[in-house]
Amino acid sequence: MIESVLDNTGFGGFRTAEPANDRDDAGPDSSGICAQPRLSSCRSRNNPHIRDTMLRQYELVERVKSYDPDADEALLNRAYVYTVQKHGAQKRASGDPYFSHPVEVAGLMTDLKLDQETIITALLHDTVEDTLATIDDIRANFGPEVARLVDGVTKLSKIEQMPENERAAENLRKFLLAMSEDLRVLLVKLADRLHNMRTLHFIRNPEKRRRIARETMDIYAPLAERVGMYEYMREMQLLAFEQLEPEAYATITGRLAQIRSQEGGQVDAIALEIKHALAEAGIQAEVWGREKHPYSIWRKMAERHVSFEQITDIMAFRVVTENVEDTYRALGVLHQVWQFVPGRFKDYISTPKTNGYRSLHTSLIYGKSMRVEVQIRTREMHRRNEFGLAAHWAYKQGDRPDGQVGWLRDLIEIVDASQDAEELLEHTKLAIYQDRIFAFTPKGALFQLPKGATPVDFAFAVHTDLGAQAVGAKINGRHMPLRTPLNNGDVVEIIKGATAEPQLNWLGFVVTGKARAAIRRFVRAKERAEVATIGRKLFDEIVEQIPAKIGKKAIAAALERLELDDEDDLMHAIGAAKLSDREVMEALVPGSTADMPEEPTQGKAISIKGLTPGMGFSLANCCHPVPGDRIVGLRRKGEGVEVHAIDCLQLANGVDADWVDLSWGERSQGAVGRIRSVLYNRTGTLAEMAGVFARNHANVINLELVERDDPFHTYEVDLEVQDLAHLTRIVSALRASDSVAEADRI
Structure with missing residues (x-):
């Protein structure tokens, strides 16, 4: 039953009549380990401890007040009601009210004992994206700090509406910048993604499920690892793995279940034996074990190219001691009782990972051949290892973990x-x-x-x-x-x-x-400078064609007309062929090109892949490459890139230049190919060759008689062609003509 609640803020609240559930139970985490003590937020849909009901308003407030007695209860209530009102009758794919999602995300934040601004941000994180609320509304109702955090989370949420690469990249760019200013943006977004992954199976479209899972595996799980939130990372990986590799997931989880049924409590027995060995040495420690994470097993199988049966270290154990000295003592005891595997020891206590992770890792041979992995850490290390930066966030003391x-x-x-x-x-x-x-x-x-x-x-x-x-x-x-x-x-x-x-x-x-x-x-900056140098030379040649003296005032006016920022931009645009001579002259002296003939359009449709954007290029005259040829670029200092066919004889002779891998762009057409044609020396043969060109829609750019040897005349012809196939058809047509003795491409 739901009853309305009014508080002194003037907002209406909602409360369920049922008593609150105790959410701080201990139980298996997403990887199967019994994390003790554990934070209750880490529940997947496969976890028996997941709540059947949404976190209620007064429960949320009580949870915050339990670790932060000075929290503003009225502000928390107002945020809860605000998200309920704004999301209104919206539904999730599961059929649940949409506001249940931000409430659950806020619950995850309370599990990590984060400050009230973070809790409120979690409650409001979807209001700007999915309702009529604006950042200005958030600022007016909840202050500038919450508005800034909500805006940061919203920026990454917008990736759902953008094209794949552009969407992910541009919003990831904004998100990283927001995250660098305040890491709480990342913490809320990770909790948001974790809860969405727990309900991903409700989405009917399999392609959308896979896209979200892939994004989670590629971006969010690694980010969780980088801030030390291993609990979040493991659960995200497990849920994404289930969507991306369903057959492998089913096989591995099935084999793990089979091993559990056959072992008859072997994990507990080994854990008890480890604990007894430590106790005999006077070391008090908590010990628990698990099977390895299914995704971890699958990745190890893929990296080592082995089957499930060949993975020997399926079991892993954690030893939690009271202090650092006992961790090293425990390590010594375990290495005395059981043989350790050489090369498998890592000391992350003396040399922590960049995310602050600290622990001793070793592998032991139990029994005759069973390998088991053991992690040894203190209780405080364990807490921080599982939830990283979030586990010791303390804004009120100004203790930001920037290190x-x-x-x-x-x-x-x-x-x-x-x-x-x-x-x-x-x-x-x-x-x-x-x-x-x-x-x-x-x-x-x-x-x-x-x-x-x-x-x-x-x-x-x-x-x-x-x-x-x-x-x-x-x-x-x-x-x-x-x-x-x-x-x-x-x-x-x-x-x-x-x-x-x-x-x-x-x-x-x-x-x-x-x-x-x-x-x-650096390479782009260097190439830009080289292109600008070329542009400067071309600019000087252009200026010589203008019957007027060009000074700084004319250049400044030209920059304004061309909408360029400075002279370097102008020189780069000229060198990269973004501006024609005519455009530059007209910008410098309007009207100066009135009597000039129009510029030829040959070659303007050519585009090359593999060049730095804006880098100038030219097609080599020695081999006359056309679209369809395999090509390579030669780049010399102070010059543009010269494009050659891969089998050009000049390349075989060796050149002093940097080689650049290139390919033709999708719209490339209008290149110039060169043909050598040997005609019989009789009336009408030249006209017949010209007819072949016309029938094949090839424009003659240049024709030269290179050899006169009765009874033959040899011509070299430059033709504007679409691509290699077009040029090949012309050569074939020439060879089929009675007027042509030989025809070959040069």
């Missing part, structure tokens, strides 16, 4: 460097993926990098300027190539040169988003 989010600065640097949607998504995913290694500077500073990282990645991680000036590297004292993959514990010394600069070929082996973004940014 653990240095990676955010890298993400913002990537946002600034990325030029398009695909680049931003690629670099961001690289920056937030999980598998890491540790490497040291010669002075002992520690840096965490993805597996496969190279000295170039390391240099950019230390400082962008160091990466830009790298010319070599010493790994553990030995000179090694810059493309050498680093291993855990390597000491890396970067050798730099004062005049060195990032190389384009580094993109072939660097793996970090920060390195890739910095290299591409």
Whole structure:
């Protein structure tokens, strides 16, 4: 039964007559481990502890007041009622009232004991997106801080209405910027996505379910890991895995259930044995076990190319001690009682992960051949490990955990460097993926990098300027190539040169988003400067055609007419062929082109893929490439890119230039192909050849008699053709003519 409640704010509330449920029960988490003590928010639809009823208004307020007695009860009530009123009769795919979703997200935030502004943001996070409410309304009713947080969450929510790459990239860009200003934006968004994943099965469209699951796996689960919210990460991965690989999910979960039924409580027995061994050594500890996370097993099977039966470490155990000293003592006891697996020990207490995760990891051989993984940490470490930054958020004391989010600065640097949607998504995913290694500077500073990282990645991680000036590297004292993959514990010394600069070929082996973004940014800046240099030369030639002196005043007026910001932009536009000579002359001196003939349009429809946007290019005269040819670019300092056919003889002779992989754009047409045609020296043969060109709709650009050898005349003809197929048809038609002795493409 629901009864209306009025508070002193003037807003009406809602309350159910049933008593509150105790939501702080202990139980299995999303990965199967009995997390003790656990936070009750982590319930999936497969979890027996999930609530059957929505969190009530007074329950929510009581939960906040239980850890923050000074919280503004009236403001919380007003926010609860506001979201109920605004969402009104809206329904979710499950058929539940829509406002149940923001209420549940707020409940997840209270489980993490977050401040009242975060709770209110969770309640209101969909009002701007899905109702008539505006950010100004939120600001007027709940203050500027809540309005700013709601706006940050809303920016990422808008990705649902945009095209795939553009949608994800542009809003991810806005979201990362908002997140860098206040990490609570991320915490609310992660809870929002987690609750949506728990109800994803209600969406009927399988493609939409898969898209949401893929986005969760690629962006949200890694972000949860990066802020140390492993509980959220595991549940997101499990639910996404179920949608993306349903057969694998069913097989692995089925095999795990089978193992549980056959073991007859073996997990509990091993946990009890570990606890007894520690107790005999005088160490008090809590021990519990689980089977490995199904997604973790599947990923290990894929990486190692093995079957389920070949995965030996299906079981994992956690040991929670009272203090740090006992964690190391416990490790020693376990290594004495059971043989440990070499190479499987990791000390994340002395060298924590970037997200603050701290624990000892080891693998033991139990019995004759069973491998079990053991994680040893203190109670406080366990709490922080499962819920990361959210577990110790303390805004009222000003204790913002900025020390653990240095990676955010890298993400913002990537946002600034990325030029398009695909680049931003690629670099961001690289920056937030999980598998890491540790490497040291010669002075002992520690840096965490993805597996496969190279000295170039390391240099950019230390400082962008160091990466830009790298010319070599010493790994553990030995000179090694810059493309050498680093291993855990390597000491890396970067050798730099004062005049060195990032190389384009580094993109072939660097793996970090920060390195890739910095290299591409530098290459673009260098190429822009080169294009502008070309533009300056062309500008001087254009000015010579104008019968008037061109000064700074004329250039300033031209910039205004062309809507360009400065002179560099003008030179770049000229060098990149974005402006014709005629357009530049008319902008400098209006009316100066009145008596000039119209410019030819040949070649204007050509587009090339693989060039930096705005980079000028020309089609080589030696091989006359046409669309359909395999092509490559030659880039020389101070010049544009020269496009050659891949089998051009000039390339075979060797050239002093950088090679650039290129391909034709979708709209490319109107290139010039060159043909050598040998005609019989008799009346009408030249007219017959011209007729072949006309019948095949080829425009003759140039015709030259190159050899006269009675009874033959040899001509070289430049033809404007659509593509390689068009040129080939013309050559075939010439060969079929009685007037033509030979015909070949040059």
